[in-house]
Amino acid sequence: MAKILVTMPDAFLHKIDNVAVNEQRTRSELIRxxxxxxxxxxxxxxxxxxxxxxxxxxxxx
Numbered sequence: 001m002a003k004i005l006v007t008m009p010d011a012f013l014h015k016i017d018n019v020a021v022n023e024q025r026t027r028s029e030l031i032r033x034x035x036x037x038x039x040x041x042x043x044x045x046x047x048x049x050x051x052x053x054x055x056x057x058x059x060x061x
Contacts, residue, residue: 006031016030016031
């Protein structure tokens with residue numbers, strides 16, 4: 001598995017660590033899950049935008 005370096009404010013990292021402890025997960029697991037959720041949401045929004053554009057094109061004809 002690849003490793004990456006991410007820079008963030010100490011206060012934000014502290015919040016991430018608190019969530020990870022509360023959920024009994026590692027910091028890495030929590031961040032991976034957050035990125036998966038973001039990517040899924042982003043993909044859904046992209047698909048909706050494409051469908052909306054297609055719908056509008058069909059209306060304009």
